[in-house]
Amino acid sequence: MAIVELRGINFIYNKGTPYETHALKNVDLSVNEGQITGLIGPTGSGKSTLVQLINGILKPTDGEVILDGVNIWDQPKKIREARFKAGVVMQYPEYQLFADTVRDDIAFGPKNMGLGEDEISERVNKAAAFAGLDPSVMSRSPFDLSGGQKRRAALAGVIAMEPKVLILDEPAAGLDPGGRKEVLGGLKKYQRSVGSSIIIVSHSMEDMANYCDRIIVMTDGKIAMTGVPSEIFARYNDLIGLGLDVPRITRVAASLSRRGVDLGEVYTVGYAVEKLSELL
Numbered sequence: 001m002a003i004v005e006l007r008g009i010n011f012i013y014n015k016g017t018p019y020e021t022h023a024l025k026n027v028d029l030s031v032n033e034g035q036i037t038g039l040i041g042p043t044g045s046g047k048s049t050l051v052q053l054i055n056g057i058l059k060p061t062d063g064e065v066i067l068d069g070v071n072i073w074d075q076p077k078k079i080r081e082a083r084f085k086a087g088v089v090m091q092y093p094e095y096q097l098f099a100d101t102v103r104d105d106i107a108f109g110p111k112n113m114g115l116g117e118d119e120i121s122e123r124v125n126k127a128a129a130f131a132g133l134d135p136s137v138m139s140r141s142p143f144d145l146s147g148g149q150k151r152r153a154a155l156a157g158v159i160a161m162e163p164k165v166l167i168l169d170e171p172a173a174g175l176d177p178g179g180r181k182e183v184l185g186g187l188k189k190y191q192r193s194v195g196s197s198i199i200i201v202s203h204s205m206e207d208m209a210n211y212c213d214r215i216i217v218m219t220d221g222k223i224a225m226t227g228v229p230s231e232i233f234a235r236y237n238d239l240i241g242l243g244l245d246v247p248r249i250t251r252v253a254a255s256l257s258r259r260g261v262d263l264g265e266v267y268t269v270g271y272a273v274e275k276l277s278e279l280l
Contacts, residue, residue, distance in 0.1 A: 002066075003165055003197045004031035004054055004086075009063035011049055023049040025221040027063070031165070036191055036198045038208040038229075041218030042243040047201050050218070051167045054199070056082040068164055084113060087163035091170040094150030097142040102133065102153050105142050109161040123160045130190040131156035132182050148179040155183070159190065166191075169201045180204075184211050205247045209233065209267040217242070233267040 011024040024046045031037050031054075041047050052058040053065055056072050056079045065072050072082040087109075090096070099105035106127055110120045128138060131152040137145060142153050151171070158166065171187065172180040184200075188211055191198050202208060208215055208229065215232045217224045219242050225232060233239070233250050240246070246267070253266035263275040 001033045002030035003033040003068060004199075005029070005064075005066040006050070006053070007064040007066065009050075009053065009065070010061045011046075011053065011058065012061045015061065023221055024053075024060075027221070027223060029216065029223055029226075031197060031199060032214060033197050034191075034195050035213040036188065036200060036211055038212035038215040039199060039201045039218065040203070040205070040208060040215060040244060041224070045218040046221040047218055048169060051088060051169065051199060051201060054165065054167060055086045055088045057088070084109075084161055085163055086165040086167060087158040087161050088167045089155055089158050089169065089171060091173055094142075094147065094154050096154055096157075097150060100141060101139050102128075102142050102145070103138040105153060106156045106160050109157055113161060123162065124156075127156040127160035130159055130186060130193070132186045148175055148182070151175065151179075151183060152186075155187075162194070163196065165197045165199065167199045167201075170203070171200060172202070172204070172207060180207070187211070203245075205233075205245050205250075209247045209250075217244070219243075229267055230265050234265045 006027050006029040009024050009027040010022070013021040013023055027050070039047050039050070049058065053060055054067065059073060067082055067085055072079060097105055099108060103124060106124045107120050110123050133149065133152050133156060137149060142150060145153060155171070172183050175183060184207060187198060200207070200212065212229060214226065215229055216226045217232065217239070224242060225235065225238070233246055236246055236250065236254060249269050249272050250267050253263045253272060256263060261279065263272060266272045266275060
């Protein structure tokens with residue numbers, strides 16, 4: 001079942017001016033409920049515009065945005081409800097932190113939803129745990145945290161609103177390998193635990209291969225292809241032609257194939273190890 005549907009979406013920046021830019025062109029798209037969906041594409045392909053339309057930050061020039069079965073622009077005065085249903089964590093979300101303590105920052109969204117103090121406290125604690133925040137940092141200023149802790153605090157602030165769709169733009173940007181694994185692994189654990197839907201925008205093909213159930217590829221404001229990771233990365237040459245990369249292990253497998261060692265459609269290190277073990 002689709003939790004998000006985009007129907008005939010066009011979006012034009014600066015319409016009617018000399019700076020007019022057609023960012024999305026007649027896009028039809030569905031995002032399945034209860035899955036992690038990856039969104040990839042070269043710079044300028046329309047990825048960031050698309051996720052801002054899902055959340056209602058932007059309004060389409062043409063077309064419908066259906067979220068949880070409802071056209072979010074049918075009643076513009078209720079657009080705030082759509083923003084609670086589809087929470088967005090933009091790239092470098094630590095710049096969004098502002099409260100005196102980490103706890104207050106995480107609680108900001110639930111308070112604006114009009115929840116009671118007990119439920120707010122419960123949501124804050126659960127969100128902090130999912131984001132991997134130690135209880136000892138909750139009373140500290142968010143500005144005193146490390147870069148990775150700030151990222152997790154900002155993420156917890158959106159998780160605390162319990163959105164049906166969690167949208168993340170480069171959630172692991174700037175983090176070291178350990179930090180990437182903690183943040184993305186925590187997101188996967190969160191998604192599996194609560195059954196929510198997650199959309200991840202990323203340039204990291206390894207992240208897409210390791211954490212996503214489905215991948216959407218964009219180019220020039222259009223959908224180029226969709227499928228499960230094995231289907232997408234099997235189209236190695238098409239991705240390269242779009243100016244995109246593939247997981248490094250896929251490159252290694254392709255090189256081995258040219259030398260007579262066929263591992264099949266490899267896109268994760270774990271699967272490559274399995275195939276090599278079989279051959280050896």
